[in-house]
Amino acid sequence: MRCPHCGHQEFKVLDTREAEQGVRRRRQCLRCGNRFTTVERIQAATIMVIKRDGRVEEFNRSKLLAGIRTACAKRPVPAGAAEKVVDDVEEELQRRGRGEVTSRLIGELVMERLRRVDRVAYIRFASVYRDFADEEDFRRAVEGLQREAAPEGQLALLPPERTGAGRRGRPPKR
16 A cells, blocks of 8 residues: 555554444555545455356446446435445345356346435436336336335425426416
8 A cells, every 4th residue: 555645655553443334544654744544344255247248257346336426426315325335235245145146136236225315316327227228118117116105305206297387397477
């Protein structure tokens, strides 16, 4: 490990705490004095992902996180929610104890969790994951969500229908 500021390799540990993500350590570089935080996580057995086309590749946490962050972009999603989804999915995969899992399983686990976090992010993720071909695929997905009650704290997927409303729900000008 190197200092993120000067690249030096010697530090002193100022503080160590247990955290949800692993062991959190506050460090100080012995050369420049810069302070920074590291999180150490236990690396469990490697999970291999079987892709749709039959290729097999190592589970890539950052790739999954990037996809979830894209789905949550410009949404009122709590800070850290995307990381929590990835943590939950990775934990579930480890708990299942299989060395190989399908990308389909990972996608389903992500969608299950995103549905509870933000339903628009869920639709966005599902549209890429399930490869929606046309507006009918979107319509079916949205209708499926509308039959469910929105989780507490989430906005309705679509605003209630209003008669005589103008653009964006404003009353028409007279």
